[in-house]
Amino acid sequence: MSGTYAHAPGFIAGDRPKIVTSRFEYEDSYTLRRFLATDGYQGLRAALGRAANEVHDEVKSATVLGRGGAGFPAGTKWGLTPQGVYPRYLVVNGDESEPGTYKDRLLMERDPHQLIEGCLIACYAAGLSQCFLYIRGEMALAQERVAAALNDAYAAGYVGKNILGSNFSVDIVLHWGAGAYVVGEETALIESLEGNRGMPRLKPPYFPAAIGLYGQPTIVNNVETLANLPWLMLNGAEAYTAIGTKTSPGTRMVAVSGHVKRPGVYEIINGITTFRDLLYKEEFCGGIRNGNQLKAFVPGGGSAPWFTEDQLDIPFEGPQAGAAGSMLGSGAVMVMDETTDIPAAALTLTRFYAHESCGKCTPCREGGTWLERILSRVVDGKGTMADLDQLIEVGTSICPGDFPHASNAKLGISAVPFPYKMNTICFVGPSAYAPVNSALVLFREEFEAKIVKRNTIPVTAVGAAS
Amino acid sequence: MSRFTEDNARLAKEIIGRYPRPRSAMIPLLHLAQQQSGYVTNDAMVHIGELVGATSAEVYGTASFYEMFKFEPVGKYLVNICGTMSCALMGSEELMHHAEHKLGVKVGGTTSDGMFTLEHAECQAACTEAPCLQVNYRYRFRVTPESFDSLIDDLSAGRLTAEIPDHGTVAKVLQHIPADRGVGAVPPESVTEAPEWLNGKAAL
Structure with missing residues (x-):
């Protein structure tokens, strides 16, 4: 089948704009060499060429929605840190474990440098002085690929002290999880990172941006969210918002599993692609297996209430899915046939x-x-x-x-x-x-x-x- | 020897040094302990407590929360078959029955030769490639009874040792921050100023 790559099982490319999966076609997409040959770390260079607050404004105006589940805009989240309180931290949520979901794993395995570059841009823009990249414990290959990428990036001067010779210095620390779904909840993630049982913290405060890791302002962002930033820095908010809709710009990765002809992970257009497109169009899943009838589908990860054929024409637009009684969540569709x-x-x-x-x-x-x-x-x-x-x-x-x-x-x-x-x-x-x-x-x-x-x-x- | 070996103690200190507070290294150190002995021993937990400034009870409290840590020996190969929705829709229950039959153990059991422990796992993030399983956290996709049998035969014959390390080894590549490149971690209370680059000017 065209657009499938043996080295990236599960991912199906297609002829659509690619923001986060542009390098998946290369077998060596995870290497620094390939990354540098394909605009790698150019988004970081562009960001460092501007004042931090301008970079933050650019991300705000692009409305980069969080891709972890809640869909909260990243630029707004960064702005919730209290004024004048330092240090601030970045915690990357790579504890992907929502049933049906896997995009962060592919992004970490196939393009770890893109994630690292995204982390650096976030740290620069929001004044975050250390980054902890929390990867789900069961994802051995992702841990190995990210570790190797970090080692190479440190050696080449992209991470650590005086990045690209500037006054911007930040460490990225790779952290392993050990198997606990609830740790995907951001306050539980922080508890886990502090060496505790991964139990969510009582709210308020509602956002760890106010009180997070070690009681300090902490931004928790999803892997896919951060992976959007290099492209955004290189191409600008205008180009980013030109894809998708005003309220749901850009693309998003969606895993479709279950009883479809071509289950796979697709990068789709936010706000525009509908569930009908995704399940039935040839460029996506090509319909229900064996010509069977659709019975029901889970539209946004195991936590989401189910849809049936009555909801097929809903696009990937959070408020519309919400009004229809469910959510887009983590970008995972599980399909059940008759x-x-x-x-x-x-x-x-x-x-x-x-x-x-x-x-x-x-x-x-x-x-x-x-x-x-x-x-x-x-x-x-x-x-x-x-x-x-x-x-x-x-x-x-x-x-x-x-x-x-x-x-x-x-x-x-x-x-x-x-x-x-x-x-x-x-x-x-x-x-x-x-x-x-x-x-x-x-x-x-x-x-x-x-x-x-x-x-x-x-x-x-x-x-x-x- | 279930306290850290000299090499591992050195690595443990390197890992601890990356965090603003030592206790944050708890889970990585538990993985290191599991890598050393195949499971997390009591002595290792005592040692970790000494290293990060926690009681051994606190270390066990954290460790016992997480699925991956084992407190008694398991097979050389931990076979985790996913049973959550996408895999269940594609026949993981039948695969589990087949696996029990092939290995001659019930789910949760270990073969008498100590080679395999069979477990039911929750979503492994490979849902489009269902049913899937992991052996020591290395994936196998779209597993059929036949491919399961040949996987077990290959593992038994030692044909996959290069790809699949023994239980406990989480990652074959670890992060190392070169001393001359790392910024270094400091306790949060010793930082009060905004980072240097937040000065309203471009860094480059």
Whole structure:
């Protein structure tokens, strides 16, 4: 298939503007040699040729949305640091572990220097005097590639003291994680980086930009967010905002997995590409496998409420996805075709969040486990109708009120918009309930069938063979 | 020997020196301990506590939070089969059954020759290449029963030792900051001024 590279399994190029994946076509894209031959560190040079506050303004006017999940503009985030408080730190969130998501891993494995350059630009613009690059523990290759790139960049004078001979000096320290999903939450990430159990901090303060690492102002940015900065510095905010829409400019990386013909990671146009484009167009996934029908899809990582064909025409624009009852999250779409056992599929996600609960908040620690147990029972054909009510009751004790869900014409239900209210500090608890609620709202009859026919039908595997 | 060897103690001090506060080196040092012994020993945790200024209970408190740290020996090869949604949709449950059969252990178990430990893993960030697994955190994509069997056979025969190091080795390349290039870490309280380059002028 054109545009696939054996050296970058999973990534599918295509004939679209590339901001962060432009070097993926080269087998040696991770080397300093290739990086320098393809405009590498030129964005840094451009940035250092301007005053720090001008660089910050450029990033602000480009509205670079955070690519980690919340979609908060990076330039605005940098501006939340209190005046006159130093030192300030940069913590790079490379603890990518949201179910369905992988783009940061590819960016670290395939183009580590681009990330390093992005870190340097951020440190320069926001006056951050040390950078900690936190990479998920299970990503051995990413750690090796980033370590090698840092070693080369230090030796060549791009990182460390007096970068490019200027008065800009910053260390980038590679830090390993050790396996804990919740550490992707930025305050948990900071706790982990301080050598503690990775549990989210009580809010307020809402942003570690005010009080973060060692109690100092700290910017936490996602890998993909930072990877955008070199291109932005070289080409300017105007060129950046010319791609995509005004509120969602640029591109973003999206991983599409599950029952599509061509699962892969694509760099798509923000705000414009729709889910229908992504799932059905030949340049993307080319439709559902085996000519099957689409049943449902998770639009933004395992935490996101589900969509069905009614939502296919929504573009990758945060507010639109939110109004429709879900979120774009971390850029991960998981597709379920007509053969999918919906309660069993929901269980694979709920089990994940129940397992990953850090245990700090009771509604999540207890509620997540309850949801998993009750749902397991139902999936195993041992449930009762009361179990379905119990699922909702437990979910409501994690997230009071109506939980966001999509509209559905066939069922005659309208959307409950994002976000939800929550009784927990972070999003792990609500995320355990999101798949349960979506599945119950959209496919209640499948749960009832498992209960009514209890034990009389074999429980099919989550993904039937065809 | 489960305290750090001389070489590892030197490396541990180098790692600690990169952070404004020593305790931040806790997780990297736990990885180093696991690399040395294949799992994290009590003696190693005591040693780490001495190095970063924490009690051994605090070190264990942190270590026990994270999935990757093991406190008793595991197989030379830790086989983690992903079971989260994308992999489940593509048949990871069947793959797990097959793996249990091939290795002759239940999930969580270690083969009697100490070669393999089989684990259920959560999302490994390779969702388009489902079902996927990791052996000592090295990926295998779109795994079929046949490719699983040949992977196990190759590992057993020692044919993959160059690619897949023993359990505990996290990264084969480590960061080294040259003394003449590094800025160096200082405790946050010793910095009060804005960095030099925030002076309203271009740095270059």
